[in-house]
C-alpha cells in the first residue's frame with residue numbers, strides 16, 4: 001500500500017477509537033457512591049479541610065461504632081475522595 005493511503009487508514013482508525021471512547025463515557029453508569037449526607041452528624045465536615053474532616057469519620061464509622069461500614073466496603077483510605085461533598 002502507498003504511504004499516503006496508509007496514513008488515511010490510520011487517521012480513520014484514530015477517529016473510530018475516539019468515537020468509541022466518547023460513546024463509552026456518555027453511556028457510563030451514573031455515579032452511585034453516596035455523597036456525604038447533609039445532617040447534624042456531617043454538616044460540620046462540609047466546610048472543613050478534607051484531610052482534617054477525614055480524621056473524624058471513624059469516630060462513628062468503625063466496626064463497633066454507631067454506624068459501622070458495610071462488610072463489602074471497598075478500601076477506605078480517603079473517605080471524601082469517594083463520598084463527595086455536594
Ligand code: HEC
Nearest residue numbers: 034035036037039041045053054056057060067079080083
Ligand atoms: C457523629 C458520628 C458521625 C461522624 C463523625 C461521621 N458520620 Fe457518617 N454517618 C453517621 C450515622 C449515624 C450515619 C447513618 C445515618 C445517616 O445517614 O445519617 C452516617 C451515614 C454516613 C453515610 C451514608 C449516607 C447515606 O446516604 O446512607 C456516609 C457516606 C457517611 N456517613 C460518611 C461519613 C464521612 C465521610 C465522615 C467523615 C467526614 C463521617 N461520615 C463522619 C455518623 C457519623
Ligand code: HEC
Nearest residue numbers: 033034057061069070072073074075076077078079081082
Ligand atoms: C474507594 C472509594 C471509597 C472510599 C475511599 C470510602 N468509601 Fe464508603 N463506600 C464506598 C462504596 C462504593 C460504598 C457502597 C458499598 C456497599 O454497599 O457495599 C460505600 C459505603 C459506605 C457507607 C454505607 C452507606 C450506606 O449504604 O448506607 C458508609 C457509612 C461509608 N461508605 C463511609 C465511609 C467512610 C467513613 C470512609 C472513610 C473511612 C469511606 N466510606 C471511604 C466507597 C468508598
